[in-house]
Amino acid sequence: MTPHSHDTDVDTALEASARGMRALWISFAGLLITAVAQAVVVAMSGSVALLGDTLHNFADALTAVPLAIAFLLGRRAATRRFTHGLGRGEDLAGLVILLVMFGSAVLAAWTAVDRLLDPREVTGLGWVAAAGVVGFAGNEVVARYRIAVGRRIGSAALVADGLHARTDGFTSLAVLPAAAGSWAGWGWADPAVGLLITVAILAVLWGAAREVLSRVLDAVDPALVDTAERALAGTPGVRGVDAVRLRWVGHGLVAEAEVDVDPGLSLRRAHEIAHDAEGRLAGALPKVRRALIHAHSAEHHAGPVTREPEDVVS
Numbered sequence: 001m002t003p004h005s006h007d008t009d010v011d012t013a014l015e016a017s018a019r020g021m022r023a024l025w026i027s028f029a030g031l032l033i034t035a036v037a038q039a040v041v042v043a044m045s046g047s048v049a050l051l052g053d054t055l056h057n058f059a060d061a062l063t064a065v066p067l068a069i070a071f072l073l074g075r076r077a078a079t080r081r082f083t084h085g086l087g088r089g090e091d092l093a094g095l096v097i098l099l100v101m102f103g104s105a106v107l108a109a110w111t112a113v114d115r116l117l118d119p120r121e122v123t124g125l126g127w128v129a130a131a132g133v134v135g136f137a138g139n140e141v142v143a144r145y146r147i148a149v150g151r152r153i154g155s156a157a158l159v160a161d162g163l164h165a166r167t168d169g170f171t172s173l174a175v176l177p178a179a180a181g182s183w184a185g186w187g188w189a190d191p192a193v194g195l196l197i198t199v200a201i202l203a204v205l206w207g208a209a210r211e212v213l214s215r216v217l218d219a220v221d222p223a224l225v226d227t228a229e230r231a232l233a234g235t236p237g238v239r240g241v242d243a244v245r246l247r248w249v250g251h252g253l254v255a256e257a258e259v260d261v262d263p264g265l266s267l268r269r270a271h272e273i274a275h276d277a278e279g280r281l282a283g284a285l286p287k288v289r290r291a292l293i294h295a296h297s298a299e300h301h302a303g304p305v306t307r308e309p310e311d312v313v314s
Contacts, residue, residue, distance in 0.1 A: 020071050020158055020251065023149035024064040027142040031061035031165070034138030041131040050128050051111055053135050053172050053197055059104035060139075060165055066093035067158065074250040087250025090155065094212035097161065098205065105201040112194030129180075135172030139165045154287040155251035160211045167204045218247040224285060231284035232257055232293075237265075237273035242296075252289030255281060263297035270295045 035057035042051045070093035073086040146162030149155075177193060225244055232241045240260040247254050259277055261270055274293040282288050 019149055019153050020155055021068060023146055023158065024068050024071070027146050027165070028061050028064035030138055030142050031057055034135055035061055038131045038135055041127045045128045047128045050131055051108070051194070053132070053168070055104045055108055057135060057139070057168060057172075059100045060142075060161070060168055063097040063100055063161055063164075066096040067161065069093065070250070084249055084254070087252065090250045091212065091216045094160070094208075094215065098209050098212060101164070101201060101205045101208065105198050105205065108194060108201065109198040112191045112198060116191045116195075129176050132172050132176050136169040139169030139172060143169065153251050154248075154253070158251075160208045164204050164208060167200060215248055220246045220248065220253075224253070227284050228255060228257065228281055231280045232259055232277050235259070235273065235277040235280050237261055237269070238277060249289070251287070253285060253287045255285070255288050255291040256294075257281070257291070258294045258296060261295045261297060 035054055038050060038054040038057060041047070042054055067090070070089040073089040076082075076086050078085040143162045143164075143166035146165060147159055148162075150158030150160075150162055181193070224246055228244045228246060229241050232238060232244070238259045238261060242258040242260055243256075245256040257277070259274070261273055265273075274295045277295075278291045278293050281291055281293070
């Protein structure tokens with residue numbers, strides 16, 4: 001009884017990649033416009049809190065670049081050297097995003113501490129507050145778009161980047177109390193909020209790191225495994241499911257499974273059962289791009305497998 005494998009429609013994978021690319025460039029443009037508008041206000045006001053938020057928005061916009069490269073690489077066909085294709089490039093892009101986020105946190109913290117030790121007056125407080133509101137609005141729009149597309153195509157990196165943008169929006173709102181504190185004459189308020197924004201960046205970094213590193217280590221949601229087992233066990237002719245292995249390659253799932261069938265079945269019938277099981281698996285988990293179903297008998301002393309004349313290859 002031989003393993004059975006089929007790749008899903010290549011057009012589906014290409015369409016998912018195209019949607020991801022479109023989401024990246026649209027959100028990149030939105031965040032870049034937001035960050036540039038904030039940078040102009042930073043130059044006029046000297047607000048450290050707004051500077052930290054602006055740096056974070058620039059970093060968030062730039063994370064679209066490694067993700068776009070990963071999506072492009074993921075479109076390339078498998079070769080004899082890269083037999084699974086280059087979908088795992090998305091995991092490498094996630095690691096680059098983590099480094100960019102960490103760098104923005106370090107720079108924001110350094111600037112805030114410098115301003116605490118060497119206070120400077122913040123001017124244009126009304127513009128600072130307005131820039132904070134603009135930052136929140138821009139990030140929230142981008143977050144909703146990235147998360148929606150990321151979940152639709154199964155890209156954890158894109159979803160994580162959307163959640164990152166959403167958190168950035170709330171850190172942008174933190175600029176408002178910084179402006180209010182400076183207006184009240186509290187010189188320490190602006191750099192103090194800058195430090196709080198740094199802490200918020202690190203909190204998002206921690207959550208994103210857990211998601212990205214889990215993908216690198218081939219972790220999947222256990223609920224996906226449960227769904228796969230139920231789909232395979234419900235296939236007529238399958239007596240049991242011995243093993244299910246899932247892993248993400250880019251924004252598609254690769255599945256391997258071993259199913260127990262009657263040892264007296266012909267090779268043709270075992271192949272048909274494996275094919276049916278694969279179809280049920282793909283129906284239960286639409287993100288499955290490739291599946292390998294191995295049909296075998298769990299009995300240790302199974303008799304010889306009968307072969308129908310059509311099974312014999314001359």
